[in-house]
Amino acid sequence: MCLKTATKTSMKNYLEPLKQVIEEADCIVIGAGAGLSTSAGFEYSGPRFNQYFSDFIHKYHFKDMYSGGFYPFDSLEEHWAYWSRYIYINRYMEPPKDVYNKLFELVKEKDYFVITTNVDHCFQKAGFDKQRLFYTQGDYGLFQCSDPCTQETYDNEAIIEEMIQKQKDMKIPTELIPVCPHCGKPLTMNLRCDDTFVEDEGWYLAKERYTEFLRTRRNKKILFLELGVGYNTPVIIKYPFWRMTANNPEATYVSINKGYESCPPEISSQSICIDGDIGDILNQL
Numbered sequence: 001m002c003l004k005t006a007t008k009t010s011m012k013n014y015l016e017p018l019k020q021v022i023e024e025a026d027c028i029v030i031g032a033g034a035g036l037s038t039s040a041g042f043e044y045s046g047p048r049f050n051q052y053f054s055d056f057i058h059k060y061h062f063k064d065m066y067s068g069g070f071y072p073f074d075s076l077e078e079h080w081a082y083w084s085r086y087i088y089i090n091r092y093m094e095p096p097k098d099v100y101n102k103l104f105e106l107v108k109e110k111d112y113f114v115i116t117t118n119v120d121h122c123f124q125k126a127g128f129d130k131q132r133l134f135y136t137q138g139d140y141g142l143f144q145c146s147d148p149c150t151q152e153t154y155d156n157e158a159i160i161e162e163m164i165q166k167q168k169d170m171k172i173p174t175e176l177i178p179v180c181p182h183c184g185k186p187l188t189m190n191l192r193c194d195d196t197f198v199e200d201e202g203w204y205l206a207k208e209r210y211t212e213f214l215r216t217r218r219n220k221k222i223l224f225l226e227l228g229v230g231y232n233t234p235v236i237i238k239y240p241f242w243r244m245t246a247n248n249p250e251a252t253y254v255s256i257n258k259g260y261e262s263c264p265p266e267i268s269s270q271s272i273c274i275d276g277d278i279g280d281i282l283n284q285l
Contacts, residue, residue: 025223031237032116035228039278041096077171084163091140100126142190145180
């Protein structure tokens with residue numbers, strides 16, 4: 001069943017079945033996309049963007065954080081002045097809203113696993129077990145070699161904080177430009193933008209744990225809880241969730257996302273799809 005727009009009246013018909021599915025599930029697989037972090041207040045344009053990037057907006061007329069992230073700055077000093085702010089507010093600052101905390105309270109006593117295309121680390125900050133998380137697309141908190149000479153990544157919290165503290169006139173000091181400790185080439189973000197993305201040992205271990213979780217629970221009463229997933233990378237979460245639901249008559253597929261509310265007719269009897277704000281719905285569960 002699908003709910004196109006979640007109102008107080010219409011939600012009454014969906015909350016009880018949703019609560020029941022969560023309570024009765026033997027295990028829960030959470031699939032999270034950008035819509036979940038948007039619901040948590042991680043907006044990449046508007047007031048939040050204006051607050052932290054007003055000087056870059058004035059100089060370059062950027063419309064949002066993404067456009068600045070891909071801009072070919074004249075120097076690495078300016079590039080990292082921009083990116084250090086980008087990383088800091090989206091990785092090391094707390095989300096403006098407690099949506100992730102509400103989600104954790106909902107599932108913390110359940111047998112759960114999380115697969116996410118988000119790179120902001122909000123699950124761990126909310127208390128989710130690191131051993132039950134698979135970040136498929138990288139992490140704002142990691143660097144990698146720009147021309148990968150090894151399959152290694154590097155924690156960046158300390159250097160990012162130093163860049164934030166010492167940048168001046170939209171540039172960081174030259175000595176803070178991060179370089180690969182092996183080959184000396186510039187470091188870059190560990191984000192899946194092209195075929196240079198580094199899948200390090202931690203990435204493969206997380207993938208193995210996720211695969212094993214699915215294998216050992218494939219015939220159980222499993223809830224595939226999809227939150228904020230659109231159609232940018234449906235092959236990672238959405239399509240596999242649909243397939244696994246179709247292959248298990250005991251499974252339930254739940255999708256909550258603002259602007260999306262659909263599932264294949266083949267699994268409609270096993271599905272609850274809600275077009276609404278994730279945070280608002282979690283607050284009612």
